Amino acid sequence: MNATPSSSDFILQVEHLSMKFGGLVAIGDLSFQARRGEITALIGPNGAGKTTVFNCITGFYKPTEGMITLNKRDGSTYLLERLPNHEIPARANVARTFQNIRLFSGMTLLENLLVAQHNKLMKASGYTFLGLFGFPSYRQASAESIELARHWLEKADLVDRADDPAGDLPYGAQRRLEIARAMCTGPELLCLDEPAAGLNPKESAALNELLMDIKNSTSILLIEHDMSVVMQISDHVVVLEYGRKISDGSPQTVRTDPRVIAAYLGVDDEEVEEVLVEVGDEDVIEQLDTGPDSAHGPGNSASMMAGPVSDTVEHADEGERVTVSKGASKAAQVDARAASIASKPQPAAKPAAKSSTAKAAPKKPAAKAPAAKAESASKGKEAAARPEAGKRGGRK
Amino acid sequence: MAATVSSERDTVVPPIQRALREGLYAGAIALGLFVLFIGLRTDQNISNELILVQRWLLLALVVIATAVGRFLYVGYAQPAMERAKAEKAKAPAVVAEPGFVRQNFNKIGIVVLLLYPIAMVLAFGFQGSLKWVDNFGIQILIYVMLAWGLNIVVGLAGLLDLGYVAFYAVGAYAYALLGTHFGLSFWILLPAAGCMAAFWGVMLGFPVLRLRGDYLAIVTLAFGEIIRLVIINWREVTNGSAGISGIPKVSFFGLMSFNVSDPNYIAKVLHIAQSGAYYKIFLYYLILALCFLTAFVTIRLRRLPVGRAWEALREDEIACRSLGINTTTTKLTAFATGAMFGGFAGSFFAARQGFVSPESFVFLESAIILAIVVLGGMGSLGGIAVAALVMIGGTEILRELDFLKVVFGPDFTPELYRMLLFGMAMVIVMLWKPRGFVGSREPTAFLKERRAVSGSFTKEGHG
Numbered sequence: 001m002n003a004t005p006s007s008s009d010f011i012l013q014v015e016h017l018s019m020k021f022g023g024l025v026a027i028g029d030l031s032f033q034a035r036r037g038e039i040t041a042l043i044g045p046n047g048a049g050k051t052t053v054f055n056c057i058t059g060f061y062k063p064t065e066g067m068i069t070l071n072k073r074d075g076s077t078y079l080l081e082r083l084p085n086h087e088i089p090a091r092a093n094v095a096r097t098f099q100n101i102r103l104f105s106g107m108t109l110l111e112n113l114l115v116a117q118h119n120k121l122m123k124a125s126g127y128t129f130l131g132l133f134g135f136p137s138y139r140q141a142s143a144e145s146i147e148l149a150r151h152w153l154e155k156a157d158l159v160d161r162a163d164d165p166a167g168d169l170p171y172g173a174q175r176r177l178e179i180a181r182a183m184c185t186g187p188e189l190l191c192l193d194e195p196a197a198g199l200n201p202k203e204s205a206a207l208n209e210l211l212m213d214i215k216n217s218t219s220i221l222l223i224e225h226d227m228s229v230v231m232q233i234s235d236h237v238v239v240l241e242y243g244r245k246i247s248d249g250s251p252q253t254v255r256t257d258p259r260v261i262a263a264y265l266g267v268d269d270e271e272v273e274e275v276l277v278e279v280g281d282e283d284v285i286e287q288l289d290t291g292p293d294s295a296h297g298p299g300n301s302a303s304m305m306a307g308p309v310s311d312t313v314e315h316a317d318e319g320e321r322v323t324v325s326k327g328a329s330k331a332a333q334v335d336a337r338a339a340s341i342a343s344k345p346q347p348a349a350k351p352a353a354k355s356s357t358a359k360a361a362p363k364k365p366a367a368k369a370p371a372a373k374a375e376s377a378s379k380g381k382e383a384a385a386r387p388e389a390g391k392r393g394g395r396k
Numbered sequence: 397m398a399a400t401v402s403s404e405r406d407t408v409v410p411p412i413q414r415a416l417r418e419g420l421y422a423g424a425i426a427l428g429l430f431v432l433f434i435g436l437r438t439d440q441n442i443s444n445e446l447i448l449v450q451r452w453l454l455l456a457l458v459v460i461a462t463a464v465g466r467f468l469y470v471g472y473a474q475p476a477m478e479r480a481k482a483e484k485a486k487a488p489a490v491v492a493e494p495g496f497v498r499q500n501f502n503k504i505g506i507v508v509l510l511l512y513p514i515a516m517v518l519a520f521g522f523q524g525s526l527k528w529v530d531n532f533g534i535q536i537l538i539y540v541m542l543a544w545g546l547n548i549v550v551g552l553a554g555l556l557d558l559g560y561v562a563f564y565a566v567g568a569y570a571y572a573l574l575g576t577h578f579g580l581s582f583w584i585l586l587p588a589a590g591c592m593a594a595f596w597g598v599m600l601g602f603p604v605l606r607l608r609g610d611y612l613a614i615v616t617l618a619f620g621e622i623i624r625l626v627i628i629n630w631r632e633v634t635n636g637s638a639g640i641s642g643i644p645k646v647s648f649f650g651l652m653s654f655n656v657s658d659p660n661y662i663a664k665v666l667h668i669a670q671s672g673a674y675y676k677i678f679l680y681y682l683i684l685a686l687c688f689l690t691a692f693v694t695i696r697l698r699r700l701p702v703g704r705a706w707e708a709l710r711e712d713e714i715a716c717r718s719l720g721i722n723t724t725t726t727k728l729t730a731f732a733t734g735a736m737f738g739g740f741a742g743s744f745f746a747a748r749q750g751f752v753s754p755e756s757f758v759f760l761e762s763a764i765i766l767a768i769v770v771l772g773g774m775g776s777l778g779g780i781a782v783a784a785l786v787m788i789g790g791t792e793i794l795r796e797l798d799f800l801k802v803v804f805g806p807d808f809t810p811e812l813y814r815m816l817l818f819g820m821a822m823v824i825v826m827l828w829k830p831r832g833f834v835g836s837r838e839p840t841a842f843l844k845e846r847r848a849v850s851g852s853f854t855k856e857g858h859g
Contacts, residue, residue, distance in 0.1 A: 085717045086723065087722075088720070090720030090722075091720075095719070096718050098718070103715070105853050106837060106854025110842065111704060114704055119721075125700050125702075128700055128702045146841065165854075166853075182718075182719075
């Protein structure tokens with residue numbers, strides 16, 4: 001996508017990452033990079049595989065294929081897919097938070113942050129033995145760790161509640177505490193899984209501030225649904241749909257990408273079908289109903305119905321499975337529609353497109369209708385994308 | 397059932413009238429329930445025939461007791477409780493300053509434990525103190541130590557271990573075998589037994605690392621049984637179910653011995669009268685020291701990263717891994733540390749009994765130790781000590797209830813009811829305090845003030 005500068009500019013390089021659960025392709029051939037000192041946002045509709053990408057990066061899943069390279073500031077490089085789970089935070093300095101908050105609810109805020117400094121303290125306590133006999137080196141390290149915890153508690157605006165159990169905190173504060181806990185591991189890359197989920201606008205603004213502050217010292221990889229957060233703070237956005245990257249670039253370029261508008265900001269299946277009905281493309285409608293041509297399996301993006309069809313996507317890290325109806329990839333539909341429009345003047349131009357597309361081409365009124373529909377569909381979905389949405393549909 | 401019906405009419409019916417009616421209901425229900433249980437009893441007569449003994453008087457007594465109890469509860473106890481509750485609600489919310497006993501519970505406990513044998517000797521003389529020091533003091537302290545050891549695995553790390561007695565057995569047999577065959581001293585074998593039990597803790601830990609909850613419980617249970625069955629069947633080494641006898645006594649750090657025949661027998665060295673009580677008192681202080689060691693290590697470990705990692709593991713294993721904690725080694729250290737204290741207790745047990753057999757290491761022992769941990773409140777040392785006192789002391793003291801024969805006649809054997817009372821006490825405690833005697837958790841570090849964490853936030857672990 002971008003011109004590639006020297007690899008050390010990138011803190012994280014994901015190359016050809018695939019994750020399959022049985023027959024289901026949760027992530028298919030995903031490549032992207034995250035630049036050092038930037039906030040990279042990973043967005044996409046529910047079930048797009050964002051959390052799976054996180055789970056691969058942080059070692060909770062072992063990817064089926066692909067390479068995840070982490071370049072540390074000191075020049076050392078780690079292949080994350082080869083590291084055991086717990087060594088990714090410990091050695092590669094990648095920390096993460098969870099979509100469904102995972103705090104140690106029975107421990108106080110301070111203890112939560114001290115647990116995060118486990119490896120450092122473990123060394124200082126001479127793997128428990130020196131600490132057991134109260135050696136001064138451990139006491140000093142212990143005091144330092146409490147200072148670090150206090151520092152992050154202050155940043156997260158939680159220092160007043162340091163001695164309360166974490167489970168007692170309100171939701172927004174738990175989110176901030178989870179970020180503070182991740183920061184206490186001293187990460188170079190912080191992976192945040194929907195940090196703004198369930199926050200009110202005020203809390204969300206406070207979170208933005210915290211993230212901008214963290215950004216100064218730590219690169220951030222962010223999964224987020226809240227577009228106000230994504231557009232405001234991220235420097236780079238990667239958009240996933242059904243485990244495939246459909247767009248990659250600055251927030252501005254991404255939000256003007258028609259595929260993103262269709263996929264992420266939402267054109268309902270019914271609306272697409274409506275468009276197609278209006279266009280009068282019966283073959284396409286038939287395709288929508290019967291699923292993909294067996295000759296064009298998932299992954300053949302030139303196909304009308306590219307993308308995994310009728311599948312389930314492992315979403316959260318504990319077995320929450322979302323069943324997806326067939327023919328769901330909206331980005332692919334946009335592609336298909338664009339292809340059908342493009343192929344109108346010269347039907348033979350796109351040999352890869354299906355016969356149905358070719359057949360659809362001669363029907364003249366098709367040209368304008370999708371544009372109008374796309375405009376109406378995207379309206380009211382997302383403020384950020386609205387101005388561009390109208391112009392998109394028919395352009396390609 | 398009756399209570400829910402009547403509570404709707406609370407405002408209409410005067411309490412005494414209501415109590416009367418509820419009492420009658422309760423009596424009727426009791427009559428229906430017990431008429432066959434208590435009213436009739438099958439027995440054998442002299443010619444070995446089955447006969448029915450009718451016990452209407454006893455039935456009447458039970459029914460009347462039930463009715464009167466219900467009457468008193470509904471008529472007097474309930475209104476009194478409600479009044480007390482209303483008064484409490486009315487009174488300004490003053491945070492009750494914990495009393496002197498509660499504030500200094502640990503210190504008082506330590507002093508009482510240190511002075512206990514002296515008090516017993518003063519009260520009952522050397523010979524009379526034997527029972528109190530040995531059957532009560534040492535017996536309870538062994539279980540305190542075992543429960544504190546198991547507390548590391550179950551209470552802190554949240555790994556449900558139903559086969560803990562296996563480590564107790566390993567410790568006991570390690571001392572018994574090495575002591576009888578090689579004549580090694582207790583003071584060498586104590587750490588050796590601890591190491592050996594810790595080794596077996598790791599051996600158990602490895603296969604069960606991936607298991608959680610019920611599955612972990614079942615595998616640990618099986619492990620406990622395997623150890624016991626190996627001890628029974630490996631006759632050449634363990635002498636099977638006959639057990640090992642003649643296990644050497646502990647010496648006073650090699651300076652004095654407690655064998656009457658030895659030249660450095662304590663009475664000869666100190667020129668005092670011969671008595672078996674010295675050894676028991678010495679053992680009491682020995683196990684007390686071992687208990688203190690367990691408590692000290694546990695308290696220290698909780699404040700060290702490894703202890704915090706155990707507790708974090710109990711709270712959320714996935715979050716632990718996301719913070720770079722090696723959950724494998726963390727679990728194994730928990731198993732090993734817990735097992736080590738079990739091994740210490742085992743070797744002490746062997747030295748105290750002078751005899752070990754597989755009979756002492758049955759599943760019931762594991763269950764009792766686990767019950768003590770749960771009853772005391774997982775993770776809390778003080779609560780567990782109290783629970784051990786109640787459970788072990790309680791079952792022992794029930795042997796002393798001969799005076800009940802006066803009430804229930806000479807046929808009555810209170811020992812038979814030990815386990816029944818034991819079970820009832822557990823049910824009551826669990827109803828009254830579902831998280832054990834001490835449900836709250838002491839934080840291991842604090843910024844401004846140390847505040848106990850309520851039990852409702854802590855998790856029991858995934859097993």
